[in-house]
Amino acid sequence: MNSMKNQAKSSNQHRLKSSAKRGNSLPTRRSRRSFSKLDTVGKLPTSAIMLLFIMLELCLMEPNWVLLGILILPSHLHLVKKGEVALFTLPAVESGSIPQDSNSVVQFEVELVSWITVVDxxxxxxxxxxxxxxxxxxxxxxxxxxxxxxxxxxxxxxxxxxxxxxxxxxxxxxxxxxxxxxxxxxxxxxxxxxxxxxxxxxxxxxxxxxxxxxxxxxxxxxxxxxxxxxxxxxxPVINVTGDFTVIKKIFKEGEGAFTANEGANVTVRYTAMLEDGTVFEKRGIDETQPLKFVTDEEQVITGLDRAVATMKKGERAIISIHPDYAFGNVEVKQDLAIVPPGSKVVYDIEMVDFIKEKAPWELNSNEKIKVAERKKEEGNLLFKSGKYQRAAKKYDKAADFVSRDGSLGDDEEKLAKSLRVSCWLNGAACCLKLNDFPGAIKLCTQVLDVEFHNVKALYRRAQAYIETEDFLLADVDIKKALEVDPQNREVKVLKMKLKQLQADSDKKDAKLYESMFAPKTKRLKVEKEEDEVVKMDMGNVGDSAAPSDGLIFDSR
Incomplete structure (x- = not known):
């Protein structure tokens, strides 16, 4: 007990049954462990080593249990399996025994009966x-x-x-x-x-x-x-959305290792309640039919949609959903009760069954292209409805289904390339709407890697560069776009906007440098004038910063 109390590292406490004998030959039965040096005891003085073995030999005069791991060979016990009988052999001199001749050895027969794991x-x-x-x-x-x-x-x-x-x-x-x-x-x-x-x-x-x-x-x-x-x-409690607005507590584990995913056809039964326990909807309970829907298609409230996509077949859980992911700040009439504005809702739900959406590698070439086209069209509808975040996800998935993986023929690859480029451009348009300018730059760059002359990609990347105030990079893209299409009206408008922004930036920089070296009274005057210029600029940019709809959406 004392040794366990003072334990400082994780270890295993072994219980072994031991016997020892001296001899000149090794038996052939059972497993053997031979060591030429007693290095496993540690750096103990020879007298201490001899004392340990004398104590051990005295113990073995009777069939006693010995906690051998404390006495000898502690670092080699992991070689012995539970129930195994092993023979450890040591030179008699090093064991502390008096040898009968130079070849004498001492053998320890060890059986590992059990062990207890100790954790620091x-x-x-x-x-x-x-x-x-x-x-x-x-x-x-x-x-x-x-x-x-x-x-x-x-x-x-x-x-x-x-x-x-x-x-x-x-x-x-x-x-x-x-x-x-x-x-x-x-x-x-x-x-x-x-x-x-x-x-x-x-x-x-x-x-x-x-x-x-x-x-x-x-x-x-x-x-x-x-x-x-x-x-x-x-x-288990799962933070579904990462911000604690949708929490799933699992009451019954589901079957297997797979969960539903986005795009899966699911069948669920549930009781939906307010926080005070008022039931406002039942599906698959009390003779009602289970609910069947496709995840990530806005067929149910967002919080329920997101949580169901994490469930296994047969899993039962309680899902708590914040109003932002439920019915928001509006009153909603449901089957059994009214859901007041700003209500947190709770679903006691069971996943009856689901059919996952097939992954790209599960489809043939023709199927991949059809799925990509369908997802792209779904993205177009979402974009037109102003649902840019969901549209971006659709475009991203569509591009994944026709990624260049060597599985497509030449004609199919041409169509797939066109789909990829179209989805990347539309995804970039979504990023611009969402003020995700690095995302827009990345997608446009992907297009330009395969079509270096693509005017839409150059135009949208220039828009993003302007928003990140990388004016020199924006200027390069605008010049390249005009080389390909000198009469493009949208690019010309963007060029004028960039020129004005560069002039304003240069003017501000000049005034800043002037004020740094001017007398204090003059510097205060310059700062006041600069504030007025900034206010005027903000008004002007508000009218010109909105990107032209003519090139924002690619329906190709």
Whole structure:
């Protein structure tokens, strides 16, 4: 017990059955482990090594159990499997025995009966976990998950100071419970795992201790705690949107490793409620039909759509959805009740079945092109409706289906290239609408890598460069576009806009440099004039900054 209390690193505590004998020949049965030097004992003095072996030989005069890992060969025990009987052979001189001749050896017959895993949870020796019963599977709780835990807390003398009810206690890991470091311990456990913890005072209640109350007895200052703990179960909690506006808590794990995806045909049953429990819709419950829909097609509220795409077949979960991802700030009449404006909603939902949208590699060449064309048209409709974010996703997916992977013939590749270029250009138009100027530059560059003379790509990239104030790069693209199409009206308008912006920028820079070297009174006057110029510029740019619709949308 003392060795475990002072454990400073993660280790395995082995229990072995041993016997030893001296001889001149090696037996042929069982596994053999031979070492020419006793380097595994560590840098102990020879007298200490001899003493260890004398103690061992005295123990072996009777069939006693020996914790051999503490005495010899600790770094080689990982070579022995549970239930294996191994023969370790050492030269008699190095073992500390008196040899009968120069070839004498000492043999240790070792059987690994069992071991207990010991984990240094915080890597500083202040919380040591000894696993008494392994859990099921490899899944461990995350910091958002809800866990059901049983525990008993005792002092070093054995006095129990805290204990959970028979059914355990349920809490969220990141909310904490009992001790500040308990969540860290729980996140190392698997379902059904039982363990013994030794918690140093620094990670318990420290110098102050704890007064009786809240289910605790009084805990003296500087008390070490001994905790028997069991992770009964846990419910995974998923932050679907990444901003905690759509939260999924899994009550029943689904089948297999695959989830639905965007574009999947899904069948679900659910009960939809307000936060106060008022049910406003049921599907697949109480003789109602399950709901069938295609994900990522705006057929249900956004939060439900996003969450369902993460579910496995047979999975049951509670989904909590913020108003921004539900019905917003409008009143909505549903089958069983009215959803007031700004309502948070909750779905108790089960994934009955789904059919995933096929991936590009699952389709033949003709199918890939048809899917790409369909997704591009869907993107066009979304763009015209002002849904630029969703349109951009459609264009991106369409381009993925006809990516250049060597699977298309020459004629098909020509059509695929045209589709890729069209989708990249339309995606760039979406990025400009969304003020994602780096994204627009990237997509236009992809087009120019395959069509260096593409006027639309040069035009849109120049627009993005102007917005990022990379005027020199914008000027280069505009000149290239006019070389290809000297009469292009939109490019000419953009050239005039750039020229004005460059002139304004040069004027401001000149005034800035002048003010840096001017007397203080003159500098104040210049700054005032500069403020007036900026105000005028802001008004002018507001009229000219909007990109021309003539080249923004590519319907090719």
């Amino acid at each position: 949870v915080c890597k500083d020796g202040r919380i040591i976990k000894k696993i008494m019963e392994k859990g099921k599977g490899n899944d461990r709780p995350g910091d958002l998950d809800e866990v059901l835990v049983k525990y008993q807390v005792a002092l070093e003398a054995g006095t129990v100071v805290a204990e959970t009810p028979e059914g355990g206690v349920e809490f969220y890991v990141n909310d904490g419970h009992l001790l500040p470091r308990l969540p860290k311990v729980i996140m190392t456990m698997t379902r059904g795992e039982k363990a013994e913890l030794i918690v140093q005072p620094q990670y318990a209640f420290g110098e102050k201790g704890r007064e009786a109350g809240s289910g605790f007895r009084s805990i003296p200052p500087d008390s070490m705690l001994y905790i028997n703990i069991e992770l009964v179960s846990f419910k």
